[in-house]
Amino acid sequence: MVKVKICGLKEEKHVLSAVDAGATWIGFMFAPSKRQISIERAAELANLVPSHVKKVGVFVNPTEEQVREAVDVVGLDYVQYHGNEDPDFIFKLGYPSIKALSIRTYEDVEKASKYKVDYYLFDAPGTDFAGGSGKVFDWSLLDKLSIPKERVILAGGLNSENVGRAIEQVQPFGVDVSSGVEREGVKDSNLIEQFIKAAKLEGVNNR
Numbered sequence: 454m455v456k457v458k459i460c461g462l463k464e465e466k467h468v469l470s471a472v473d474a475g476a477t478w479i480g481f482m483f484a485p486s487k488r489q490i491s492i493e494r495a496a497e498l499a500n501l502v503p504s505h506v507k508k509v510g511v512f513v514n515p516t517e518e519q520v521r522e523a524v525d526v527v528g529l530d531y532v533q534y535h536g537n538e539d540p541d542f543i544f545k546l547g548y549p550s551i552k553a554l555s556i557r558t559y560e561d562v563e564k565a566s567k568y569k570v571d572y573y574l575f576d577a578p579g580t581d582f583a584g585g586s587g588k589v590f591d592w593s594l595l596d597k598l599s600i601p602k603e604r605v606i607l608a609g610g611l612n613s614e615n616v617g618r619a620i621e622q623v624q625p626f627g628v629d630v631s632s633g634v635e636r637e638g639v640k641d642s643n644l645i646e647q648f649i650k651a652a653k654l655e656g657v658n659n660r
């Protein structure tokens with residue numbers, strides 16, 4: 454069944470909704486974003502997350518110290534690199550990791566092979582910030598992927614209406630959402646539940 458990451462959580466009630474609805478990963482934003490939270494706030498929210506749900510810290514071109522501090526204080530399970538991080542920087546830090554790639558062209562997709570990470574997250578290019586734009590990219594650019602589907606997380610403008618089609622077409626291991634589970638820029642528990650239900654339903658129908 455497809456795995457789901459709910460990203461950019463800031464409130465206790467939304468963390469609990471995502472956990473209860475069956476999220477696999479919960480994302481905390483540490484980079485500039487309207488969803489950015491402090492390490493201290495993430496540590497408070499992390500206390501609500503059971504160990505079977507994995508905590509992901511999202512960074513954009515961080516320093517080594519920023520990553521290390523967040524991993525230690527919050528107890529992150531994965532580090533998501535959402536900027537132009539060097540493959541060696543990620544490899545040397547050595548944490549379980551997700552590399553996000555902004556996809557405009559097939560050349561952008563091919564950049565994935567430079568990174569030795571656990572998961573590759575394919576996202577639409579950011580607008581105001583490095584990600585979380587709510588925009589969809591051309592999924593057909595992933596048709597000739599050279600990396601295994603078990604390592605692919607699809608993101609970018611997903612919502613409960615389009616996630617079924619996205620899973621059917623791309624067959625990713627996981628899907629990731631932020632804007633699509635928000636109403637007027639704020640996370641919404643009903644939308645979180647609807648998204649996870651829609652994603653898991655499609656996963657069942659297709660596997």
Ligand SMILES: O=C(O)c1ccccc1N[C@@H]1O[C@H](COP(=O)(O)O)[C@@H](O)[C@H]1O
Binds near residue numbers: 480482488609
């Ligand atoms: O969410 C953000 O604000 C953000 C800012 C900077 C880097 C990454 C960000 N979010 C990531 O982008 C995906 C896709 O977002 P959306 O569903 O299109 O809004 C999101 O899940 C985060 O992993």
